[in-house]
Amino acid sequence: MFGSSDGPRAGRRAERCDGAHGGVPDSAHEAARNSEHETAYDTAGDDVADGAACAEDVLLGADLHLRPAGAVVRAAAVYAAEVRIEVGERTASASSVLAVTGLAARAGTRVTVRGRGPDAAAAVRALAALLRAPG
């Protein structure tokens, strides 16, 4: 049901954020573009025509309660990229504390951190490290 016509990027498979694929130098394009992409976000595919995108899977180090959710929002605010946290079929903006806590995700759950934007690789790495850390 998720069309996979875009070659290796298509589908829900996460592109790693280590620079091997789709990554950009952390600050290279930071100023280039910021807000054009705020609302259009396709969780089913990785159409990166309008900016870099990557994702990383992590096992949550702690339950996603209020305290870690606050840290997630502050970490995401540092980057221009839009970052989302996906748990199964659910997805939350990392900038919305209510959406993040609404995931009701428990420690040990596998989540995908997905970023889109000029500094997506750095943003996803930072958020993934935060979510991986034990509470």
Next chain:
Amino acid sequence: MPNVGNLVGLVLVSHSVALAEGVRELVAQLGGEVPVAVAAGAPDGGLGTSVERVAAALAEADRGAGVVVLPDLGSAVLTVRALLDDEPRPGARLVDAPFVEGAVAAVAVASTGAVLAEVVAAAEEARRVRKF
């Protein structure tokens, strides 16, 4: 768009001291340095709201970047409006949002250094976010 100076603050206006203090305790879990002040209870200490307590809380929470004022119920709105009509305060924004979720969203965004308009938007957006 961080503020160069202080963080936007939050004032919780409630009929009940216990309710407002409970919300303040909850949002403290978010971390950060957001000033949160409580204006709760009637002048005699019972259930109700008081213009004097709102004025004191505004002064406490507004560190220069402005303050979001969150009322629990409609008559708290009247108290805030009565005060702001008498003593207009450009940095104070009365926001129509759920008391718990609005406070959590406002403090989370304020803790990033966001400007007043962004904190107001986050609190108002809480009306639309489903709990599960």
